[in-house]
Amino acid sequence: MKIEILKQAVMDSRDGITISDNCIDDNPLVFVNPAFERMTGYSFEEITNINCRYLQGGDRKQHELEIVHNAIKKGEYCLVTLRNYRKDGTMFWNELSISPIYDENGAVTNFIGIQKDVTPRMIIQQQLRDEHQSLEEMKIHFEQLAIKDGLTGIYNRRFFDTQLEIQCKIACRNGDSLTLAMIDVDHFKSYNDIYGHQAGDEALIRVADSLNKSFQRGSDFAARYGGEEFVILSNGMAKDQAALYVNSLCQGVRNLRIPHTASSTGYLTISIGFSVHTFGPLHPSNVLLVQADKALYLAKERGRDQSFSL
Structure with a gap:
């Protein structure tokens, strides 16, 4: 049975x-x-x-x-x-x-x-995995939007401000030097007036790409600071090394040979003010910004298409 x-x-x-x-x-x-x-x-x-x-x-x-x-x-x-x-x-x-x-x-x-x-x-599990992957991709995309400049694709001002604080704290702790280069595209307003804003956007993209390809260390990065202004933050360079580096940035933009009839060279150029500072425990992070900004002003006063440091 x-x-x-x-x-x-x-x-x-x-x-x-x-x-x-x-x-x-x-x-x-x-x-x-x-x-x-x-x-x-x-x-x-x-x-x-x-x-x-x-x-x-x-x-x-x-x-x-x-x-x-x-x-x-x-x-x-x-x-x-x-x-x-x-x-x-x-x-x-x-x-x-x-x-x-x-x-x-x-x-x-x-x-x-x-x-x-x-x-x-x-099938349901695969659909859930696909949806999860899509959500992860969207999350990454929005995170990138939060730290990347929409036009040039390099880092934006928000990311730079955050990283400057972080890198300064690390430099203070380790007694390292930081180099901050503030970069301005020369006569950019007149460039837009002559060639139009679309050409201006394309020029900024090419300049940003040139700057972004110049790094000597994995921790270096460039960011669009605003309008036609860019910044580069690097660590571990002495002042003479930094001077050679920022001069190469100017040359890199000259090599793009972007025509600009309002420029004395006939091409689009950049001016750079840079500051190299070795941090101690009491040094504020804005010392780099203040010095680099003053140096940029003096680079423009001296004729543009050059770098300067205080």
Whole structure:
């Protein structure tokens, strides 16, 4: 009576149930229930007495198959989710659990497999992963908007203000030097008047790109300070090194050869005021800004297209 009840339960189960023979090479299936037939599209006669690897077709590069192989080899239980393929070629996600069956001597004679079609669940999980990834991408995008200049793509004033405070505190703690270069595009108002604001925007983008490619250290960065003004913050340079560096910035913009008829050189140029300061514990962070701003004013007074430091 109990055998009949068990048999009826297996035959009426909504889950696919299989039994394989571990005493025969290749562990072939010797029994499948009707639910397994419906799930796969194969009949009992087609799929018994052979190994069930046909369910993966050519899709054998699945890490879970190695887990199943090792479990059978060791006579252990395992639970995996596989990409399986029905007789008509359609793919479905199969949650497979296999359990060993022992004889009276403790040897594994068979494995019983329980198969569940979990395709709807996997589709929902994938959709949730995609949505989560999209949200993460949007989060990164908005974070970038918060710290990047919308026109030039380099850092903005907000990021610079935050980083200046941070870098000054680090420099104070370590006794390091910081170099701040304040950069102004020469005669930019007249450039806009002559060539138009779209050309002005394109010129700013090219200047920003030139400045952004000039860094000598990974911690250096450029930011758009406002309008046609830019700043560069760098650490660890002595004053003579900083002088060579900012002169190369001026030359880099000259090399762009952006025509500007109102300029004495015939091309767009920049003026730079820079300050190099070694910080102690009592030095305020705005000392760099004040000195660099004064130096920029003097660079313009001296004829532009040059750098100057107090």
